Amino acid sequence: MKKNILKTVSEKIQHIWKKSDKLSVQDSKKAVSDPEKKIKESIQKKEDIQIEKARQRRWSDFDFDKTDGEAFEYFCADLLRANGFTNVELTKKTGDLGVDILAEKEQITYAVQCKCHASNIGNQAVRDVYSGKECYHCMIGAVMTNRFFTKAAVRLATEHNILLWDREYLFQLIKNxxxxxxxxxxxxxxGEYKIFGEREKRWKCTVSKDKNGKSVLFQIIAEGCYTVEIREKEYLILEDAYFKPAVFEPYQSENNGWFAVKVGRDLDAGEYQIFAADEEISGYYAIYKNARYMESEKLEEEFFENKSFIILREGTYFWGENCYIEKM
Structure with a gap:
Protein backbone atom coordinates (compact mmCIF):
# COMPACT_ATOMS: atom_id res chain seq x y z
CA MET A 1 0.00 0.00 0.00
CA LYS A 2 1.28 3.47 -0.84
CA LYS A 3 2.99 5.52 1.82
CA ASN A 4 0.60 8.43 1.51
CA ILE A 5 -2.03 7.67 4.12
CA LEU A 6 -5.01 9.47 2.68
CA LYS A 7 -6.37 8.65 -0.76
CA THR A 8 -8.55 11.73 -1.01
CA VAL A 9 -8.60 14.16 -3.89
CA SER A 10 -6.92 16.86 -1.81
CA GLU A 11 -3.93 14.58 -1.21
CA LYS A 12 -3.65 13.95 -4.94
CA ILE A 13 -3.69 17.69 -5.60
CA GLN A 14 -0.98 18.29 -2.98
CA HIS A 15 1.08 15.53 -4.58
CA ILE A 16 0.78 17.17 -8.00
CA TRP A 17 1.81 20.57 -6.61
CA LYS A 18 4.71 19.10 -4.64
CA LYS A 19 5.88 17.14 -7.66
CA SER A 20 5.74 20.22 -9.90
CA ASP A 21 7.93 22.16 -7.45
CA LYS A 22 10.65 19.53 -7.83
CA LEU A 23 10.70 19.48 -11.65
CA SER A 24 14.19 19.72 -13.06
CA VAL A 25 15.00 22.16 -15.88
CA GLN A 26 14.84 19.31 -18.37
CA ASP A 27 11.44 18.17 -17.08
CA SER A 28 10.16 21.74 -17.24
CA LYS A 29 11.14 22.04 -20.91
CA LYS A 30 9.45 18.73 -21.63
CA ALA A 31 6.27 19.89 -19.88
CA VAL A 32 6.17 23.11 -21.89
CA SER A 33 6.70 21.21 -25.15
CA ASP A 34 3.64 19.07 -24.50
CA PRO A 35 0.77 21.62 -24.41
CA GLU A 36 -1.97 19.00 -24.87
CA LYS A 37 -0.82 17.08 -21.79
CA LYS A 38 -0.57 20.33 -19.83
CA ILE A 39 -4.15 21.28 -20.74
CA LYS A 40 -5.44 17.84 -19.72
CA GLU A 41 -3.64 18.05 -16.36
CA SER A 42 -5.05 21.54 -15.79
CA ILE A 43 -8.60 20.35 -16.52
CA GLN A 44 -8.16 17.32 -14.26
CA LYS A 45 -6.81 19.52 -11.46
CA LYS A 46 -9.84 21.83 -11.72
CA GLU A 47 -12.19 18.83 -11.62
CA ASP A 48 -10.38 17.41 -8.57
CA ILE A 49 -10.64 20.74 -6.75
CA GLN A 50 -14.35 20.95 -7.60
CA ILE A 51 -14.93 17.43 -6.24
CA GLU A 52 -13.06 18.25 -3.03
CA LYS A 53 -15.09 21.45 -2.54
CA ALA A 54 -18.26 19.41 -3.01
CA ARG A 55 -17.15 17.00 -0.30
CA GLN A 56 -16.49 19.85 2.11
CA ARG A 57 -19.79 21.67 1.55
CA ARG A 58 -22.80 21.36 3.79
CA TRP A 59 -25.15 19.66 1.34
CA SER A 60 -28.28 20.82 3.13
CA ASP A 61 -27.22 24.47 2.57
CA PHE A 62 -27.77 24.14 -1.20
CA ASP A 63 -31.19 25.47 -2.23
CA PHE A 64 -31.90 23.46 -5.38
CA ASP A 65 -35.32 25.13 -5.78
CA LYS A 66 -33.64 28.48 -6.47
CA THR A 67 -30.99 27.42 -8.95
CA ASP A 68 -30.78 26.98 -12.71
CA GLY A 69 -30.62 23.73 -14.63
CA GLU A 70 -26.86 23.72 -15.14
CA ALA A 71 -26.08 24.34 -11.46
CA PHE A 72 -28.54 21.60 -10.54
CA GLU A 73 -26.72 19.17 -12.84
CA TYR A 74 -23.39 19.92 -11.13
CA PHE A 75 -25.07 19.55 -7.74
CA CYS A 76 -26.52 16.15 -8.71
CA ALA A 77 -23.16 14.95 -10.06
CA ASP A 78 -21.39 15.92 -6.84
CA LEU A 79 -24.16 14.34 -4.80
CA LEU A 80 -23.81 11.05 -6.68
CA ARG A 81 -20.05 11.08 -6.07
CA ALA A 82 -20.67 11.61 -2.37
CA ASN A 83 -22.97 8.57 -2.40
CA GLY A 84 -20.41 6.15 -3.78
CA PHE A 85 -20.88 6.59 -7.54
CA THR A 86 -17.67 6.57 -9.58
CA ASN A 87 -16.68 7.74 -13.07
CA VAL A 88 -19.26 10.51 -12.72
CA GLU A 89 -19.19 12.90 -15.66
CA LEU A 90 -21.46 15.50 -17.19
CA THR A 91 -22.40 15.11 -20.85
CA LYS A 92 -22.07 17.96 -23.34
CA LYS A 93 -24.79 20.60 -23.14
CA THR A 94 -25.60 20.22 -26.83
CA GLY A 95 -26.56 16.84 -28.22
CA ASP A 96 -26.73 15.14 -24.82
CA LEU A 97 -29.36 12.68 -26.15
CA GLY A 98 -31.55 13.13 -23.08
CA VAL A 99 -28.75 12.28 -20.62
CA ASP A 100 -27.03 14.82 -18.36
CA ILE A 101 -24.85 12.58 -16.18
CA LEU A 102 -23.04 9.29 -16.73
CA ALA A 103 -22.06 7.36 -13.60
CA GLU A 104 -21.14 3.94 -12.29
CA LYS A 105 -21.69 2.09 -9.03
CA GLU A 106 -20.80 -1.50 -8.20
CA GLN A 107 -20.02 -2.17 -11.88
CA ILE A 108 -23.48 -0.95 -12.99
CA THR A 109 -23.54 1.98 -15.41
CA TYR A 110 -26.18 4.72 -15.12
CA ALA A 111 -27.52 7.34 -17.52
CA VAL A 112 -29.16 10.15 -15.54
CA GLN A 113 -31.31 13.05 -16.67
CA CYS A 114 -31.60 16.01 -14.27
CA LYS A 115 -34.79 18.07 -14.10
CA CYS A 116 -34.92 21.21 -11.95
CA HIS A 117 -38.49 22.48 -12.33
CA ALA A 118 -41.18 24.32 -10.41
CA SER A 119 -43.75 21.64 -11.28
CA ASN A 120 -43.88 17.85 -11.33
CA ILE A 121 -42.08 15.96 -14.11
CA GLY A 122 -44.06 14.31 -16.92
CA ASN A 123 -43.35 11.26 -19.05
CA GLN A 124 -41.27 13.07 -21.70
CA ALA A 125 -38.24 12.94 -19.39
CA VAL A 126 -38.74 9.18 -19.02
CA ARG A 127 -38.85 8.75 -22.82
CA ASP A 128 -35.71 10.85 -23.26
CA VAL A 129 -33.57 8.97 -20.75
CA TYR A 130 -34.85 5.60 -21.96
CA SER A 131 -33.56 6.27 -25.48
CA GLY A 132 -30.50 8.11 -24.17
CA LYS A 133 -29.27 5.23 -22.01
CA GLU A 134 -29.22 3.01 -25.09
CA CYS A 135 -27.13 5.54 -27.00
CA TYR A 136 -24.62 5.71 -24.15
CA HIS A 137 -24.72 1.90 -23.67
CA CYS A 138 -25.72 2.20 -20.01
CA MET A 139 -27.45 -0.52 -18.02
CA ILE A 140 -29.86 1.70 -16.08
CA GLY A 141 -31.64 4.97 -16.82
CA ALA A 142 -32.77 7.41 -14.11
CA VAL A 143 -34.47 10.78 -13.85
CA MET A 144 -33.35 12.98 -10.95
CA THR A 145 -35.49 15.97 -9.92
CA ASN A 146 -36.16 18.51 -7.21
CA ARG A 147 -39.90 17.86 -7.62
CA PHE A 148 -42.07 14.72 -7.98
CA PHE A 149 -43.43 12.76 -10.97
CA THR A 150 -46.86 12.66 -12.60
CA LYS A 151 -48.83 9.40 -12.58
CA ALA A 152 -48.21 9.03 -16.31
CA ALA A 153 -44.45 9.32 -15.77
CA VAL A 154 -44.53 6.72 -12.99
CA ARG A 155 -46.47 4.28 -15.21
CA LEU A 156 -44.10 4.74 -18.15
CA ALA A 157 -41.01 4.42 -15.93
CA THR A 158 -42.35 1.17 -14.47
CA GLU A 159 -42.92 -0.24 -17.96
CA HIS A 160 -39.40 0.65 -19.12
CA ASN A 161 -37.50 -0.01 -15.85
CA ILE A 162 -36.43 3.62 -15.44
CA LEU A 163 -35.52 4.79 -11.93
CA LEU A 164 -37.31 7.89 -10.64
CA TRP A 165 -35.31 9.83 -8.07
CA ASP A 166 -37.72 12.43 -6.71
CA ARG A 167 -37.48 15.12 -4.06
CA GLU A 168 -37.68 12.68 -1.14
CA TYR A 169 -34.96 10.49 -2.62
CA LEU A 170 -32.82 13.58 -3.18
CA PHE A 171 -33.07 14.47 0.52
CA GLN A 172 -32.07 10.90 1.39
CA LEU A 173 -28.97 11.24 -0.80
CA ILE A 174 -28.16 14.54 0.93
CA LYS A 175 -28.49 12.88 4.33
CA ASN A 176 -26.16 10.09 3.20
CA GLY A 191 -3.76 3.54 11.29
CA GLU A 192 -4.37 6.49 13.58
CA TYR A 193 -6.27 9.62 12.55
CA LYS A 194 -7.31 12.80 14.29
CA ILE A 195 -11.04 13.43 14.10
CA PHE A 196 -12.32 16.97 14.60
CA GLY A 197 -15.23 19.26 13.76
CA GLU A 198 -15.97 22.94 13.53
CA ARG A 199 -15.11 24.93 16.64
CA GLU A 200 -17.62 24.57 19.48
CA LYS A 201 -19.80 22.21 17.43
CA ARG A 202 -20.57 18.61 18.34
CA TRP A 203 -19.61 15.90 15.86
CA LYS A 204 -19.99 12.13 15.62
CA CYS A 205 -17.50 9.42 14.65
CA THR A 206 -18.45 5.74 14.31
CA VAL A 207 -16.12 2.84 13.59
CA SER A 208 -18.14 -0.11 12.36
CA LYS A 209 -17.80 -3.53 10.76
CA ASP A 210 -20.29 -2.49 8.05
CA LYS A 211 -20.84 0.65 6.00
CA ASN A 212 -24.34 1.21 7.40
CA GLY A 213 -23.07 1.53 10.97
CA LYS A 214 -25.13 -1.37 12.31
CA SER A 215 -22.18 -3.38 13.70
CA VAL A 216 -20.59 -0.62 15.78
CA LEU A 217 -17.17 -1.28 17.30
CA PHE A 218 -16.93 2.08 19.05
CA GLN A 219 -18.40 5.55 18.67
CA ILE A 220 -17.48 9.08 19.71
CA ILE A 221 -19.86 12.03 20.02
CA ALA A 222 -17.77 15.01 21.04
CA GLU A 223 -16.23 18.39 20.34
CA GLY A 224 -12.56 19.23 19.91
CA CYS A 225 -10.00 16.82 18.44
CA TYR A 226 -9.69 13.09 19.15
CA THR A 227 -7.11 10.52 18.05
CA VAL A 228 -8.77 7.38 16.67
CA GLU A 229 -7.32 4.07 15.46
CA ILE A 230 -9.02 2.27 12.57
CA ARG A 231 -8.16 -1.15 11.16
CA GLU A 232 -8.36 -3.08 7.89
CA LYS A 233 -11.88 -3.90 6.60
CA GLU A 234 -13.55 -1.51 9.06
CA TYR A 235 -15.63 1.55 8.14
CA LEU A 236 -15.11 5.08 9.40
CA ILE A 237 -18.42 6.97 9.45
CA LEU A 238 -18.31 10.71 10.12
CA GLU A 239 -21.10 13.19 10.74
CA ASP A 240 -20.18 16.90 10.84
CA ALA A 241 -16.56 15.79 11.24
CA TYR A 242 -13.25 15.81 9.37
CA PHE A 243 -10.09 13.72 9.65
CA LYS A 244 -6.34 13.96 9.08
CA PRO A 245 -3.33 11.71 9.76
CA ALA A 246 -2.39 11.53 13.44
CA VAL A 247 1.04 13.14 13.46
CA PHE A 248 2.66 15.10 16.28
CA GLU A 249 0.63 18.09 17.38
CA PRO A 250 1.36 19.49 20.84
CA TYR A 251 -1.55 19.38 23.27
CA GLN A 252 -3.49 22.65 23.50
CA SER A 253 -6.12 23.54 26.06
CA GLU A 254 -8.23 25.57 23.61
CA ASN A 255 -10.52 22.67 22.66
CA ASN A 256 -13.21 23.55 25.22
CA GLY A 257 -12.10 20.62 27.35
CA TRP A 258 -12.82 17.93 24.76
CA PHE A 259 -9.84 15.98 23.43
CA ALA A 260 -8.05 12.63 23.15
CA VAL A 261 -4.28 12.48 22.69
CA LYS A 262 -1.43 9.99 22.67
CA VAL A 263 1.02 10.23 25.56
CA GLY A 264 4.57 10.41 24.25
CA ARG A 265 3.51 11.97 20.96
CA ASP A 266 1.09 14.83 21.65
CA LEU A 267 2.20 15.44 25.23
CA ASP A 268 4.98 14.16 27.47
CA ALA A 269 4.59 11.35 29.96
CA GLY A 270 4.68 12.43 33.59
CA GLU A 271 2.65 13.88 36.44
CA TYR A 272 -0.18 16.29 35.67
CA GLN A 273 -2.82 18.31 37.41
CA ILE A 274 -6.21 18.10 35.74
CA PHE A 275 -8.79 20.89 36.02
CA ALA A 276 -12.48 21.14 35.13
CA ALA A 277 -12.86 23.56 32.21
CA ASP A 278 -16.32 24.55 33.46
CA GLU A 279 -16.19 24.45 37.25
CA GLU A 280 -19.97 24.29 37.54
CA ILE A 281 -20.00 20.71 36.22
CA SER A 282 -17.78 17.69 36.81
CA GLY A 283 -14.75 16.99 34.71
CA TYR A 284 -14.06 13.51 33.36
CA TYR A 285 -11.06 11.65 32.05
CA ALA A 286 -10.18 8.10 31.04
CA ILE A 287 -6.90 6.44 30.10
CA TYR A 288 -6.88 3.71 27.45
CA LYS A 289 -4.39 1.18 26.11
CA ASN A 290 -5.11 2.25 22.52
CA ALA A 291 -7.12 4.75 20.47
CA ARG A 292 -10.18 2.53 20.08
CA TYR A 293 -11.81 3.56 23.36
CA MET A 294 -13.50 0.27 24.19
CA GLU A 295 -14.45 -0.55 27.76
CA SER A 296 -12.11 -3.56 27.75
CA GLU A 297 -9.15 -1.31 26.86
CA LYS A 298 -9.79 1.23 29.64
CA LEU A 299 -7.05 1.45 32.29
CA GLU A 300 -8.64 4.03 34.59
CA GLU A 301 -11.26 6.78 34.71
CA GLU A 302 -12.52 9.46 37.07
CA PHE A 303 -15.26 12.04 37.44
CA PHE A 304 -13.86 14.92 39.49
CA GLU A 305 -14.79 18.31 40.90
CA ASN A 306 -12.58 21.32 40.17
CA LYS A 307 -9.24 19.49 39.93
CA SER A 308 -7.47 16.16 40.30
CA PHE A 309 -4.06 14.52 39.87
CA ILE A 310 -2.96 11.96 37.27
CA ILE A 311 0.14 10.14 36.05
CA LEU A 312 0.34 9.65 32.29
CA ARG A 313 2.52 6.85 30.93
CA GLU A 314 4.21 6.55 27.54
CA GLY A 315 2.07 4.95 24.82
CA THR A 316 -1.29 5.33 26.56
CA TYR A 317 -4.20 7.46 25.34
CA PHE A 318 -5.78 10.19 27.40
CA TRP A 319 -9.47 11.01 26.89
CA GLY A 320 -10.81 14.22 28.44
CA GLU A 321 -14.24 15.82 28.73
CA ASN A 322 -14.70 19.28 30.25
CA CYS A 323 -11.10 19.36 31.42
CA TYR A 324 -7.60 20.61 30.70
CA ILE A 325 -4.26 19.47 32.08
CA GLU A 326 -1.02 21.09 33.26
CA LYS A 327 2.26 19.31 33.84
CA MET A 328 3.60 19.47 37.38
Missing part, protein backbone atom coordinates in the same frame (compact mmCIF):
# COMPACT_ATOMS: atom_id res chain seq x y z
CA UNK A 177 -23.67 12.60 1.80
CA UNK A 178 -23.43 14.42 5.12
CA UNK A 179 -22.63 11.09 6.74
CA UNK A 180 -19.24 10.44 5.15
CA UNK A 181 -18.34 6.73 4.98
CA UNK A 182 -14.79 5.51 4.35
CA UNK A 183 -13.74 1.89 3.87
CA UNK A 184 -10.41 1.19 5.56
CA UNK A 185 -7.97 -0.40 3.15
CA UNK A 186 -9.76 1.06 0.14
CA UNK A 187 -10.52 4.74 0.79
CA UNK A 188 -7.80 5.25 3.41
CA UNK A 189 -5.07 3.22 5.06
CA UNK A 190 -5.41 1.61 8.49
Missing amino acids: AEKNVYEVGKDLDP
Whole structure:
Protein backbone atom coordinates (compact mmCIF):
# COMPACT_ATOMS: atom_id res chain seq x y z
CA MET A 1 0.00 0.00 0.00
CA LYS A 2 1.28 3.47 -0.84
CA LYS A 3 2.99 5.52 1.82
CA ASN A 4 0.60 8.43 1.51
CA ILE A 5 -2.03 7.67 4.12
CA LEU A 6 -5.01 9.47 2.68
CA LYS A 7 -6.37 8.65 -0.76
CA THR A 8 -8.55 11.73 -1.01
CA VAL A 9 -8.60 14.16 -3.89
CA SER A 10 -6.92 16.86 -1.81
CA GLU A 11 -3.93 14.58 -1.21
CA LYS A 12 -3.65 13.95 -4.94
CA ILE A 13 -3.69 17.69 -5.60
CA GLN A 14 -0.98 18.29 -2.98
CA HIS A 15 1.08 15.53 -4.58
CA ILE A 16 0.78 17.17 -8.00
CA TRP A 17 1.81 20.57 -6.61
CA LYS A 18 4.71 19.10 -4.64
CA LYS A 19 5.88 17.14 -7.66
CA SER A 20 5.74 20.22 -9.90
CA ASP A 21 7.93 22.16 -7.45
CA LYS A 22 10.65 19.53 -7.83
CA LEU A 23 10.70 19.48 -11.65
CA SER A 24 14.19 19.72 -13.06
CA VAL A 25 15.00 22.16 -15.88
CA GLN A 26 14.84 19.31 -18.37
CA ASP A 27 11.44 18.17 -17.08
CA SER A 28 10.16 21.74 -17.24
CA LYS A 29 11.14 22.04 -20.91
CA LYS A 30 9.45 18.73 -21.63
CA ALA A 31 6.27 19.89 -19.88
CA VAL A 32 6.17 23.11 -21.89
CA SER A 33 6.70 21.21 -25.15
CA ASP A 34 3.64 19.07 -24.50
CA PRO A 35 0.77 21.62 -24.41
CA GLU A 36 -1.97 19.00 -24.87
CA LYS A 37 -0.82 17.08 -21.79
CA LYS A 38 -0.57 20.33 -19.83
CA ILE A 39 -4.15 21.28 -20.74
CA LYS A 40 -5.44 17.84 -19.72
CA GLU A 41 -3.64 18.05 -16.36
CA SER A 42 -5.05 21.54 -15.79
CA ILE A 43 -8.60 20.35 -16.52
CA GLN A 44 -8.16 17.32 -14.26
CA LYS A 45 -6.81 19.52 -11.46
CA LYS A 46 -9.84 21.83 -11.72
CA GLU A 47 -12.19 18.83 -11.62
CA ASP A 48 -10.38 17.41 -8.57
CA ILE A 49 -10.64 20.74 -6.75
CA GLN A 50 -14.35 20.95 -7.60
CA ILE A 51 -14.93 17.43 -6.24
CA GLU A 52 -13.06 18.25 -3.03
CA LYS A 53 -15.09 21.45 -2.54
CA ALA A 54 -18.26 19.41 -3.01
CA ARG A 55 -17.15 17.00 -0.30
CA GLN A 56 -16.49 19.85 2.11
CA ARG A 57 -19.79 21.67 1.55
CA ARG A 58 -22.80 21.36 3.79
CA TRP A 59 -25.15 19.66 1.34
CA SER A 60 -28.28 20.82 3.13
CA ASP A 61 -27.22 24.47 2.57
CA PHE A 62 -27.77 24.14 -1.20
CA ASP A 63 -31.19 25.47 -2.23
CA PHE A 64 -31.90 23.46 -5.38
CA ASP A 65 -35.32 25.13 -5.78
CA LYS A 66 -33.64 28.48 -6.47
CA THR A 67 -30.99 27.42 -8.95
CA ASP A 68 -30.78 26.98 -12.71
CA GLY A 69 -30.62 23.73 -14.63
CA GLU A 70 -26.86 23.72 -15.14
CA ALA A 71 -26.08 24.34 -11.46
CA PHE A 72 -28.54 21.60 -10.54
CA GLU A 73 -26.72 19.17 -12.84
CA TYR A 74 -23.39 19.92 -11.13
CA PHE A 75 -25.07 19.55 -7.74
CA CYS A 76 -26.52 16.15 -8.71
CA ALA A 77 -23.16 14.95 -10.06
CA ASP A 78 -21.39 15.92 -6.84
CA LEU A 79 -24.16 14.34 -4.80
CA LEU A 80 -23.81 11.05 -6.68
CA ARG A 81 -20.05 11.08 -6.07
CA ALA A 82 -20.67 11.61 -2.37
CA ASN A 83 -22.97 8.57 -2.40
CA GLY A 84 -20.41 6.15 -3.78
CA PHE A 85 -20.88 6.59 -7.54
CA THR A 86 -17.67 6.57 -9.58
CA ASN A 87 -16.68 7.74 -13.07
CA VAL A 88 -19.26 10.51 -12.72
CA GLU A 89 -19.19 12.90 -15.66
CA LEU A 90 -21.46 15.50 -17.19
CA THR A 91 -22.40 15.11 -20.85
CA LYS A 92 -22.07 17.96 -23.34
CA LYS A 93 -24.79 20.60 -23.14
CA THR A 94 -25.60 20.22 -26.83
CA GLY A 95 -26.56 16.84 -28.22
CA ASP A 96 -26.73 15.14 -24.82
CA LEU A 97 -29.36 12.68 -26.15
CA GLY A 98 -31.55 13.13 -23.08
CA VAL A 99 -28.75 12.28 -20.62
CA ASP A 100 -27.03 14.82 -18.36
CA ILE A 101 -24.85 12.58 -16.18
CA LEU A 102 -23.04 9.29 -16.73
CA ALA A 103 -22.06 7.36 -13.60
CA GLU A 104 -21.14 3.94 -12.29
CA LYS A 105 -21.69 2.09 -9.03
CA GLU A 106 -20.80 -1.50 -8.20
CA GLN A 107 -20.02 -2.17 -11.88
CA ILE A 108 -23.48 -0.95 -12.99
CA THR A 109 -23.54 1.98 -15.41
CA TYR A 110 -26.18 4.72 -15.12
CA ALA A 111 -27.52 7.34 -17.52
CA VAL A 112 -29.16 10.15 -15.54
CA GLN A 113 -31.31 13.05 -16.67
CA CYS A 114 -31.60 16.01 -14.27
CA LYS A 115 -34.79 18.07 -14.10
CA CYS A 116 -34.92 21.21 -11.95
CA HIS A 117 -38.49 22.48 -12.33
CA ALA A 118 -41.18 24.32 -10.41
CA SER A 119 -43.75 21.64 -11.28
CA ASN A 120 -43.88 17.85 -11.33
CA ILE A 121 -42.08 15.96 -14.11
CA GLY A 122 -44.06 14.31 -16.92
CA ASN A 123 -43.35 11.26 -19.05
CA GLN A 124 -41.27 13.07 -21.70
CA ALA A 125 -38.24 12.94 -19.39
CA VAL A 126 -38.74 9.18 -19.02
CA ARG A 127 -38.85 8.75 -22.82
CA ASP A 128 -35.71 10.85 -23.26
CA VAL A 129 -33.57 8.97 -20.75
CA TYR A 130 -34.85 5.60 -21.96
CA SER A 131 -33.56 6.27 -25.48
CA GLY A 132 -30.50 8.11 -24.17
CA LYS A 133 -29.27 5.23 -22.01
CA GLU A 134 -29.22 3.01 -25.09
CA CYS A 135 -27.13 5.54 -27.00
CA TYR A 136 -24.62 5.71 -24.15
CA HIS A 137 -24.72 1.90 -23.67
CA CYS A 138 -25.72 2.20 -20.01
CA MET A 139 -27.45 -0.52 -18.02
CA ILE A 140 -29.86 1.70 -16.08
CA GLY A 141 -31.64 4.97 -16.82
CA ALA A 142 -32.77 7.41 -14.11
CA VAL A 143 -34.47 10.78 -13.85
CA MET A 144 -33.35 12.98 -10.95
CA THR A 145 -35.49 15.97 -9.92
CA ASN A 146 -36.16 18.51 -7.21
CA ARG A 147 -39.90 17.86 -7.62
CA PHE A 148 -42.07 14.72 -7.98
CA PHE A 149 -43.43 12.76 -10.97
CA THR A 150 -46.86 12.66 -12.60
CA LYS A 151 -48.83 9.40 -12.58
CA ALA A 152 -48.21 9.03 -16.31
CA ALA A 153 -44.45 9.32 -15.77
CA VAL A 154 -44.53 6.72 -12.99
CA ARG A 155 -46.47 4.28 -15.21
CA LEU A 156 -44.10 4.74 -18.15
CA ALA A 157 -41.01 4.42 -15.93
CA THR A 158 -42.35 1.17 -14.47
CA GLU A 159 -42.92 -0.24 -17.96
CA HIS A 160 -39.40 0.65 -19.12
CA ASN A 161 -37.50 -0.01 -15.85
CA ILE A 162 -36.43 3.62 -15.44
CA LEU A 163 -35.52 4.79 -11.93
CA LEU A 164 -37.31 7.89 -10.64
CA TRP A 165 -35.31 9.83 -8.07
CA ASP A 166 -37.72 12.43 -6.71
CA ARG A 167 -37.48 15.12 -4.06
CA GLU A 168 -37.68 12.68 -1.14
CA TYR A 169 -34.96 10.49 -2.62
CA LEU A 170 -32.82 13.58 -3.18
CA PHE A 171 -33.07 14.47 0.52
CA GLN A 172 -32.07 10.90 1.39
CA LEU A 173 -28.97 11.24 -0.80
CA ILE A 174 -28.16 14.54 0.93
CA LYS A 175 -28.49 12.88 4.33
CA ASN A 176 -26.16 10.09 3.20
CA ALA A 177 -23.67 12.60 1.80
CA GLU A 178 -23.43 14.42 5.12
CA LYS A 179 -22.63 11.09 6.74
CA ASN A 180 -19.24 10.44 5.15
CA VAL A 181 -18.34 6.73 4.98
CA TYR A 182 -14.79 5.51 4.35
CA GLU A 183 -13.74 1.89 3.87
CA VAL A 184 -10.41 1.19 5.56
CA GLY A 185 -7.97 -0.40 3.15
CA LYS A 186 -9.76 1.06 0.14
CA ASP A 187 -10.52 4.74 0.79
CA LEU A 188 -7.80 5.25 3.41
CA ASP A 189 -5.07 3.22 5.06
CA PRO A 190 -5.41 1.61 8.49
CA GLY A 191 -3.76 3.54 11.29
CA GLU A 192 -4.37 6.49 13.58
CA TYR A 193 -6.27 9.62 12.55
CA LYS A 194 -7.31 12.80 14.29
CA ILE A 195 -11.04 13.43 14.10
CA PHE A 196 -12.32 16.97 14.60
CA GLY A 197 -15.23 19.26 13.76
CA GLU A 198 -15.97 22.94 13.53
CA ARG A 199 -15.11 24.93 16.64
CA GLU A 200 -17.62 24.57 19.48
CA LYS A 201 -19.80 22.21 17.43
CA ARG A 202 -20.57 18.61 18.34
CA TRP A 203 -19.61 15.90 15.86
CA LYS A 204 -19.99 12.13 15.62
CA CYS A 205 -17.50 9.42 14.65
CA THR A 206 -18.45 5.74 14.31
CA VAL A 207 -16.12 2.84 13.59
CA SER A 208 -18.14 -0.11 12.36
CA LYS A 209 -17.80 -3.53 10.76
CA ASP A 210 -20.29 -2.49 8.05
CA LYS A 211 -20.84 0.65 6.00
CA ASN A 212 -24.34 1.21 7.40
CA GLY A 213 -23.07 1.53 10.97
CA LYS A 214 -25.13 -1.37 12.31
CA SER A 215 -22.18 -3.38 13.70
CA VAL A 216 -20.59 -0.62 15.78
CA LEU A 217 -17.17 -1.28 17.30
CA PHE A 218 -16.93 2.08 19.05
CA GLN A 219 -18.40 5.55 18.67
CA ILE A 220 -17.48 9.08 19.71
CA ILE A 221 -19.86 12.03 20.02
CA ALA A 222 -17.77 15.01 21.04
CA GLU A 223 -16.23 18.39 20.34
CA GLY A 224 -12.56 19.23 19.91
CA CYS A 225 -10.00 16.82 18.44
CA TYR A 226 -9.69 13.09 19.15
CA THR A 227 -7.11 10.52 18.05
CA VAL A 228 -8.77 7.38 16.67
CA GLU A 229 -7.32 4.07 15.46
CA ILE A 230 -9.02 2.27 12.57
CA ARG A 231 -8.16 -1.15 11.16
CA GLU A 232 -8.36 -3.08 7.89
CA LYS A 233 -11.88 -3.90 6.60
CA GLU A 234 -13.55 -1.51 9.06
CA TYR A 235 -15.63 1.55 8.14
CA LEU A 236 -15.11 5.08 9.40
CA ILE A 237 -18.42 6.97 9.45
CA LEU A 238 -18.31 10.71 10.12
CA GLU A 239 -21.10 13.19 10.74
CA ASP A 240 -20.18 16.90 10.84
CA ALA A 241 -16.56 15.79 11.24
CA TYR A 242 -13.25 15.81 9.37
CA PHE A 243 -10.09 13.72 9.65
CA LYS A 244 -6.34 13.96 9.08
CA PRO A 245 -3.33 11.71 9.76
CA ALA A 246 -2.39 11.53 13.44
CA VAL A 247 1.04 13.14 13.46
CA PHE A 248 2.66 15.10 16.28
CA GLU A 249 0.63 18.09 17.38
CA PRO A 250 1.36 19.49 20.84
CA TYR A 251 -1.55 19.38 23.27
CA GLN A 252 -3.49 22.65 23.50
CA SER A 253 -6.12 23.54 26.06
CA GLU A 254 -8.23 25.57 23.61
CA ASN A 255 -10.52 22.67 22.66
CA ASN A 256 -13.21 23.55 25.22
CA GLY A 257 -12.10 20.62 27.35
CA TRP A 258 -12.82 17.93 24.76
CA PHE A 259 -9.84 15.98 23.43
CA ALA A 260 -8.05 12.63 23.15
CA VAL A 261 -4.28 12.48 22.69
CA LYS A 262 -1.43 9.99 22.67
CA VAL A 263 1.02 10.23 25.56
CA GLY A 264 4.57 10.41 24.25
CA ARG A 265 3.51 11.97 20.96
CA ASP A 266 1.09 14.83 21.65
CA LEU A 267 2.20 15.44 25.23
CA ASP A 268 4.98 14.16 27.47
CA ALA A 269 4.59 11.35 29.96
CA GLY A 270 4.68 12.43 33.59
CA GLU A 271 2.65 13.88 36.44
CA TYR A 272 -0.18 16.29 35.67
CA GLN A 273 -2.82 18.31 37.41
CA ILE A 274 -6.21 18.10 35.74
CA PHE A 275 -8.79 20.89 36.02
CA ALA A 276 -12.48 21.14 35.13
CA ALA A 277 -12.86 23.56 32.21
CA ASP A 278 -16.32 24.55 33.46
CA GLU A 279 -16.19 24.45 37.25
CA GLU A 280 -19.97 24.29 37.54
CA ILE A 281 -20.00 20.71 36.22
CA SER A 282 -17.78 17.69 36.81
CA GLY A 283 -14.75 16.99 34.71
CA TYR A 284 -14.06 13.51 33.36
CA TYR A 285 -11.06 11.65 32.05
CA ALA A 286 -10.18 8.10 31.04
CA ILE A 287 -6.90 6.44 30.10
CA TYR A 288 -6.88 3.71 27.45
CA LYS A 289 -4.39 1.18 26.11
CA ASN A 290 -5.11 2.25 22.52
CA ALA A 291 -7.12 4.75 20.47
CA ARG A 292 -10.18 2.53 20.08
CA TYR A 293 -11.81 3.56 23.36
CA MET A 294 -13.50 0.27 24.19
CA GLU A 295 -14.45 -0.55 27.76
CA SER A 296 -12.11 -3.56 27.75
CA GLU A 297 -9.15 -1.31 26.86
CA LYS A 298 -9.79 1.23 29.64
CA LEU A 299 -7.05 1.45 32.29
CA GLU A 300 -8.64 4.03 34.59
CA GLU A 301 -11.26 6.78 34.71
CA GLU A 302 -12.52 9.46 37.07
CA PHE A 303 -15.26 12.04 37.44
CA PHE A 304 -13.86 14.92 39.49
CA GLU A 305 -14.79 18.31 40.90
CA ASN A 306 -12.58 21.32 40.17
CA LYS A 307 -9.24 19.49 39.93
CA SER A 308 -7.47 16.16 40.30
CA PHE A 309 -4.06 14.52 39.87
CA ILE A 310 -2.96 11.96 37.27
CA ILE A 311 0.14 10.14 36.05
CA LEU A 312 0.34 9.65 32.29
CA ARG A 313 2.52 6.85 30.93
CA GLU A 314 4.21 6.55 27.54
CA GLY A 315 2.07 4.95 24.82
CA THR A 316 -1.29 5.33 26.56
CA TYR A 317 -4.20 7.46 25.34
CA PHE A 318 -5.78 10.19 27.40
CA TRP A 319 -9.47 11.01 26.89
CA GLY A 320 -10.81 14.22 28.44
CA GLU A 321 -14.24 15.82 28.73
CA ASN A 322 -14.70 19.28 30.25
CA CYS A 323 -11.10 19.36 31.42
CA TYR A 324 -7.60 20.61 30.70
CA ILE A 325 -4.26 19.47 32.08
CA GLU A 326 -1.02 21.09 33.26
CA LYS A 327 2.26 19.31 33.84
CA MET A 328 3.60 19.47 37.38
